[in-house]
């Protein structure tokens with residue numbers, strides 16, 4: 734089972750879309766294994782978005798990501814890193830396909846509602862920034878056997 738870091742950004746909480754978007758991951762059958770609400774500080778933003786710190790849009794990104802609380806989560810499932818990225822759609826809500834989360838709810842490149850890891854290396858790095866190992870739970874929902882065949886997990 735693969736794990737991915739998924740963060741519901743300030744625009745998601747400000748717009749009251751947390752429940753609706755979380756439901757899409759639950760309905761897909763992805764397993765929620767960690768969750769916390771927090772406010773991203775400027776230092777945390779620089780750590781999380783280290784690869785973007787030198788980019789021209791970074792000051793706006795930091796202002797945005799620190800403006801209101803976020804909800805940090807970890808989901809697990811087969812191929813979950815790719816599956817979540819495909820559910821989100823392209824980075825910009827203006828380009829994301831209809832039917833994806835950003836395509837349906839975002840009309841912005843910056844305010845794109847949800848962040849998700851783009852590789853196993855990013856997932857490991859981002860999970861470690863936001864969660865202690867003991868905060869990421871191991872559990873098997875009762876319905877797990879109706880979501881995947883034993884040979885798929």
Ligand code: CMP
Nearest residue numbers: 785790794824842843844845847848849
């Ligand atoms: P995310 O997937 O969290 O990764 C980096 C974030 O920076 C991205 O989503 C957007 O919120 C933001 N971002 C990426 N590109 C741009 C851009 N060109 N202008 C403004 N914000 C951007």
